Amino acid sequence: MKKYDAVIIGGGIIGSSIAYYLTEAGLKVALIEKKDLASGTSSSCDGNVLIADKQPGFDTELAYCSQQIFDNLSEELNRDFDYTQRGSIYLIESKEEWETAEKFVNKQRENGYSMRMMDYDRVHEDEPLLADDIIGGIEIDSDASIYPMALVYSLAEKAIKNGLHVYNYTEVVDISLNKGKRVKSVRLSNSEKIYCDNVINAAGVWAPLIGKMVGINIPIKPRQGQMLVAEKTFQIGKRKIVEFGYMMAKFGEKDYSRKVHEVIDKNGIAFVFEPTQANNFLIGSSRRFVGYDTRLSLDVMRGLAARAMRFFPVLKDINVIRGYSGLRPYVADHFPIVSAVDSIKGYYIAAGHEGDGIGLAPVTGKIIQNFITDSSWDLSIDKDETISKLSFSRLRD
């Protein structure tokens, strides 16, 4: 009879991070993944480790806490995952955006975060290939990028060294509870049955299916995001560059509208530029609710290209070599669910990070480690606030 302290369902960035932190704490852990590691959302995203796109308060504190852990991780893990702390820039197109941006920056600075407004000269000096009419920017120092797939393998490989058992190309068929409504065992598609004290649902956009196995309704919806990959080229931009309108698109600000083509507006397209360690760059981003459909929309691709040229006209003669799309696990209040489930002992959810899963993976792993082991709370965020803001019960009506 196989018996584990914890079974993690989902081999993406969240599941791997949890596997790493639980095995570091000495637990006996298995990870179940229906395909290969990093085969879902974690390989169809970008590598953001940002506080730039977070709202002041807990949202930023959580992301900042995770950023700090990345520093340690790059030393603790053996496989290089291209961690580069270049900082990021928000681009400002209008006076209206400038005013909102200034309020945002002042608030974040009051809270101790290292960022500042960039005037016209400063932003154009920093990024000489920018369109002439960009009026300014925000500079955020702590932001970083990673290569997400490498981080998944890196975390998993270290966890395997620590004793993790990975079942890849294996699905969970069924979760059994005992009479006290406590997690007892998990049945797998290879017809094995494994016993465990805890189950962690880290299945991202597929988390609702794993929720159904124990009769709970997890309100996560797949939200499709498309990206473009450009050829290797000369340096376009030095850092992570985002249009200020991205935040508006992310949080669905109703009374804010950009002067953009209907196709761009309708598909939540906002300019995101990410230079990679492979010397090419990625262009995002879009947000659409189309169920679990990952097919590319040509309209969205055209919108992404157009929006990118609006900020960097020099792109016009550069080649796009590929488009890709991924499903982001969306939760209505934009916070992930990292939580125990009151009605089922030993069942945890760690999913719903939408576009923040890469950046929040380390802190998510640490929080689950804290829930399951008796380790003391060693994170910079407040424990009670974390539990309540990320709780599953907050989403029940």
Added chain:
Amino acid sequence: MKDNVIICRCEEITLGEIKSEIKKGARSVTDIKRRTRAGMGLCQGRSCEILIQRIICEELNLSPEEVYPANDRAPVRPIKFNILGAELNEKV
């Protein structure tokens, strides 16, 4: 064939690197792509995809039908930003 032979020329990925990832659990061409970057370069796997499929078959003793090829994604050939986005780039 020697392990230092380059299979993916765009990203300079060797046979040895590919075999090592198969040992760690990779089973499809896309698995190899994610783990090594083979097929992520300018030609998007047009040169190396078939080779990688064959390497997986040989290492795991599978037939080609059992090894998934990479996902095909637009654009079919590299296309300039200007051609893709021109229509939507007009000032509105």
